[in-house]
Amino acid sequence: MSTFKLRVKINDVSLEREVTRIVGEEWVITGQERELFSYPAFLPLKVTPPLVVLPGSEEEVIEIVKLFKSKRTKYLIRGAGTSLSGSTTPTQGEVVISLNRLNKVFYTQGLEITVGPGIANLHIGKFIDSDVFYAPDPSSYVVSSIGGNISHDSGGMHTPKYGTTFNSVVSLRVLLPDGSVEDLNGRNLDPLPLFVGSEGTLGIILRATLRLFPKPGISRTLLAAFDNVEDAGKAVVEIYKVGVTPASLEFMDKPSIIAVENTQYKANYPEAEAILLIELDGNSIQVEEEMRRSKLAISKCNGRFYEPTSEEEKTRWWIGRKGAFPSFAYYSPSYLTLDANVPRSSLPKILEFTYAIGRKYSLPVANCFHAGDGTLHPLIGFNSEDRENTINAIKAAEEITYYALTLGGVPSGEHGIGIEKLKFMPVYYSSEDIEVMRRIKESFDPEFILNPCKLIPPKEKECIAVGEIHKHLMEVD
Amino acid sequence: MEVEKLISMCTHCGFCLETCPTFSVTRNEVHSPRGRIEAIRSKIESYGLQTCMFCRLCETACPAGVKYGQIVLPFRKRNVKQSLFLRSLESPRATYLLLKGSQKISLKEAQRFKEFTKGLKVERQIEGEDDEPEIVLFPGCLEGVLFRETVEKALNFLRKRYKVKIINGCCGLAHFSAGNIEKAKELASRLGTIKKPIVTLQSNCAAHMKEYKELFGLEVEVFDFAEFLIRKGVDLPRKEGKVTIHYPCNAYRKGLTKYVVEVIKKMGINVREMEDPQFECGSGGDYWITHPEMSDKVREIKKTKIEKSGVNTVISTNSVCSLSILRSGFKPLHVADLL
Numbered sequence: 103m104s105t106f107k108l109r110v111k112i113n114d115v116s117l118e119r120e121v122t123r124i125v126g127e128e129w130v131i132t133g134q135e136r137e138l139f140s141y142p143a144f145l146p147l148k149v150t151p152p153l154v155v156l157p158g159s160e161e162e163v164i165e166i167v168k169l170f171k172s173k174r175t176k177y178l179i180r181g182a183g184t185s186l187s188g189s190t191t192p193t194q195g196e197v198v199i200s201l202n203r204l205n206k207v208f209y210t211q212g213l214e215i216t217v218g219p220g221i222a223n224l225h226i227g228k229f230i231d232s233d234v235f236y237a238p239d240p241s242s243y244v245v246s247s248i249g250g251n252i253s254h255d256s257g258g259m260h261t262p263k264y265g266t267t268f269n270s271v272v273s274l275r276v277l278l279p280d281g282s283v284e285d286l287n288g289r290n291l292d293p294l295p296l297f298v299g300s301e302g303t304l305g306i307i308l309r310a311t312l313r314l315f316p317k318p319g320i321s322r323t324l325l326a327a328f329d330n331v332e333d334a335g336k337a338v339v340e341i342y343k344v345g346v347t348p349a350s351l352e353f354m355d356k357p358s359i360i361a362v363e364n365t366q367y368k369a370n371y372p373e374a375e376a377i378l379l380i381e382l383d384g385n386s387i388q389v390e391e392e393m394r395r396s397k398l399a400i401s402k403c404n405g406r407f408y409e410p411t412s413e414e415e416k417t418r419w420w421i422g423r424k425g426a427f428p429s430f431a432y433y434s435p436s437y438l439t440l441d442a443n444v445p446r447s448s449l450p451k452i453l454e455f456t457y458a459i460g461r462k463y464s465l466p467v468a469n470c471f472h473a474g475d476g477t478l479h480p481l482i483g484f485n486s487e488d489r490e491n492t493i494n495a496i497k498a499a500e501e502i503t504y505y506a507l508t509l510g511g512v513p514s515g516e517h518g519i520g521i522e523k524l525k526f527m528p529v530y531y532s533s534e535d536i537e538v539m540r541r542i543k544e545s546f547d548p549e550f551i552l553n554p555c556k557l558i559p560p561k562e563k564e565c566i567a568v569g570e571i572h573k574h575l576m577e578v579d
Numbered sequence: 580m581e582v583e584k585l586i587s588m589c590t591h592c593g594f595c596l597e598t599c600p601t602f603s604v605t606r607n608e609v610h611s612p613r614g615r616i617e618a619i620r621s622k623i624e625s626y627g628l629q630t631c632m633f634c635r636l637c638e639t640a641c642p643a644g645v646k647y648g649q650i651v652l653p654f655r656k657r658n659v660k661q662s663l664f665l666r667s668l669e670s671p672r673a674t675y676l677l678l679k680g681s682q683k684i685s686l687k688e689a690q691r692f693k694e695f696t697k698g699l700k701v702e703r704q705i706e707g708e709d710d711e712p713e714i715v716l717f718p719g720c721l722e723g724v725l726f727r728e729t730v731e732k733a734l735n736f737l738r739k740r741y742k743v744k745i746i747n748g749c750c751g752l753a754h755f756s757a758g759n760i761e762k763a764k765e766l767a768s769r770l771g772t773i774k775k776p777i778v779t780l781q782s783n784c785a786a787h788m789k790e791y792k793e794l795f796g797l798e799v800e801v802f803d804f805a806e807f808l809i810r811k812g813v814d815l816p817r818k819e820g821k822v823t824i825h826y827p828c829n830a831y832r833k834g835l836t837k838y839v840v841e842v843i844k845k846m847g848i849n850v851r852e853m854e855d856p857q858f859e860c861g862s863g864g865d866y867w868i869t870h871p872e873m874s875d876k877v878r879e880i881k882k883t884k885i886e887k888s889g890v891n892t893v894i895s896t897n898s899v900c901s902l903s904i905l906r907s908g909f910k911p912l913h914v915a916d917l918l
């Protein structure tokens with residue numbers, strides 16, 4: 103592969119002119135407003151893109167991509183900009199193509215819906231029959247786009263039973279960096295699976311056909327409260343051991359509960375050091391039996407269980423969990439969200455470790471996560487205005503992720519690698535694995551112009567480090 | 580709290596984007612709450628700051644409790660046209676004269692006014708008071724001139740139970756939204772001296788007046804009309820019919836729209852919920868005059884959402900919302916119209 107060279111001139115006037123010809127003046131951002139696209143929800147690093155384009159149709163996107171290919175212009179795709187791993191931060195001077203306007207619903211029938219990538223996850227529900235639902239539900243579902251969900255293979259509370267976004271993708275229409283359009287359905291050697299979770303590095307999703315599930319007959323909620331996180335961690339394992347597959351199984355520790363109770367998400371949870379919020383769904387006989395077994399499992403691990411006394415209480419409990427991340431603002435408005443995935447049996451160990459790290463760096467730490475699939479979400483607060491404090495937070499996050507890996511975990515269960523977790527790739531994957539990834543990238547994007555320097559750890563001098571923080575993120579210790 | 584501190588609360592999560600009417604129609608970060616806050620944070624000039632409808636629906640969606648209104652207010656620029664329209668709202672007589680006059684002049688703004696008020700009569704506000712009034716009825720600046728019949732109905736209903744004094748005028752919300760804080764404060768001070776419970780026919784005015792204390796340190800006891808009926812346990816007549824209910828933005832943020840729903844349901848009227856009832860109607864104070872294009876796009880979305888409910892009669896308890904709803908071809912009705 104060729105060595106990295108910065109080819110985009112920041113003030114490439116002819117590029118600007120040609121892009122304007124394609125999408126119209128209103129949809130090209132050239133002035134100071136470019137700054138508004140300088141970072142997603144990953145706060146430590148901001149880089150202003152040379153240009154922002156907001157195409158309004160598939161045809162316009164195709165034309166732009168062909169233009170960029172001919173000019174070897176670097177670019178990246180931005181959905182709703184909620185990535186927590188910095189996968190849309192234009193570190194290499196990429197033009198940002200924002201796909202929010204591609205939010206059409208093309209077709210919906212039975213258990214499938216075909217949509218444009220810019221539609222927010224939340225809106226899918228408005229176009230489908232009331233007896234079916236779209237299962238992937240990242241906490242950011244109110245805003246995150248289907249294109250972003252697919253590219254990060256996002257998961258949510260329903261993951262334990264219904265899988266991540268991967269399990270809900272039927273087919274994709276993708277635009278490759280060479281300007282060709284492919285319809286992929288995952289059969290034979292068709293590379294659909296590669297595009298799910300590829301963080302916008304292989305091609306552009308123009309359309310997606312998604313799988314819908316029939317709504318379960320009934321769904322019931324159970325809350326378990328524990329006097330220590332260890333018992334709660336054990337209960338997670340125990341619930342699976344007794345043969346229950348919950349639709350959701352969420353964990354919240356005391357710092358998370360305190361944060362939630364002090365914000366608009368106030369849920370009035372029972373007093374506890376840790377709680378598990380469990381949803382069981384299916385037909386009534388099965389749910390009754392799962393309920394009985396779950397209660398036994400909770401009692402065995404010294405937990406107390408509660409059932410909501412009203413529909414309102416049930417909703418409040420779940421809204422509280424959904425608000426747990428944003429409520430962390432109670433401690434610190436800026437925070438890093440980790441998402442290492444560990445075997446469920448290691449939960450108590452890693453939780454204790456996160457608190458120890460918080461103490462070591464004097465940073466607030468809270469844990470609330472999808473215990474059902476072992477995806478941890480330690481939240482680490484920091485002051486984004488203070489560089490040293492920011493780097494400390496990043497170091498704290500790294501220590502936790504390394505520890506998760508030693509416990510047999512993976513670096514990212516949900517939020518992706520982006521720029522945030524590049525250095526963990528060589529820890530988790532062998533150099534052969536990484537070489538294979540590079541070859542895959544190369545076969546789709548031989549010029550390395552589409553969202554380069556993300557996901558796959560770059561070779562030395564291949565990518566520009568924009569400032570100290572970015573340098574730290576790319577360095578392999 | 581100073582602006583920087585308020586801004587630092589924003590975690591850039593974007594949860595507010597899809598509630599924002601101007602983001603919904605443009606799908607452009609520049610016209611989104613997150614973009615606007617970011618523009619202020621990074622001290623850049625952004626057109627987005629001018630296109631905000633100041634509905635503050637973003638605040639209802641913000642998980643971090645970011646006070647968008649307080650952050651953006653100092654950066655809202657006033658223009659002359661706004662001042663002219665807003666000035667006319669400051670005195671009941673001027674409101675009447677401007678609206679009456681607008682039917683004849685051919686200015687672009689006046690034309691738009693004509694379009695939106697088609698079929699409505701411009702009348703003088705009702706005035707008057709009972710001896711030793713117990714409550715004040717505050718119809719709101721436009722209601723008394725464009726929907727006089729609604730005011731009459733509300734007045735008659737209330738007078739069967741209370742001694743009432745009518746006060747016409749403006750609560751200052753439109754001025755506040757346009758960034759004219761001094762005038763907003765002056766108008767608030769006029770109403771701030773009222774020591775009796777105030778019942779308003781404008782849900783958004785009720786919401787704004789409930790914030791007088793936080794904003795200007797003025798205390799008034801104010802109720803939205805529907806809120807008053809519920810909180811005072813007033814007996815309601817039974818009615819037949821099918822309606823859908825629009826939630827005026829500020830009232831929704833302040834939790835007042837639940838009373839409107841309760842009143843309608845108590846009367847036995849069949850409610851067909853519209854999609855996202857709190858979605859902006861397109862009016863946004865005087866936005867529909869100052870930003871006709873964006874306003875029309877927002878109104879188009881609202882129209883689709885209302886249409887999906889399959890009902891033509893829309894309960895709207897705020898007069899500018901009613902104008903928008905009327906313009907889209909539906910029949911707006913105030914709660915008071917049903918009494």
Ligand SMILES: Cc1cc2nc3c(=O)[nH]c(=O)nc-3n(C[C@H](O)[C@H](O)[C@H](O)COP(=O)(O)OP(=O)(O)OC[C@H]3O[C@@H](n4cnc5c(N)ncnc54)[C@H](O)[C@@H]3O)c2cc1C
Pocket residue numbers: 142143178179180181182183184185186189190201219239240241242245246247248249250251252253254255256257258259300301302303305306307308427428516517553591592
């Ligand atoms: C408060 C908060 C809570 C969150 N909770 C969760 C959670 O519970 N679970 C979870 O998994 N994630 C969560 N996230 C992370 C984030 O919301 C998801 O990763 C989401 O899927 C990103 O979607 P987006 O539209 O914002 O994408 P963006 O951030 O805009 O982009 C993400 C990636 O997708 C690529 N991309 C976007 N659209 C396309 C396209 N059309 N074609 C090709 N590539 C594309 C981008 O290039 C980028 O690499 C959370 C984030 C926040 C801020």
Ligand code: SF4
Pocket residue numbers: 598599600601602611612615630631632633634635636637638647
């Ligand atoms: S006040 Fe309304 S228009 Fe302005 S940013 Fe908030 S939601 Fe958008």
Ligand code: SF4
Pocket residue numbers: 588589590591592593594595596612613616640641642643644645647
């Ligand atoms: S204003 Fe609130 S909802 Fe919007 S981006 Fe900021 S923190 Fe998120």
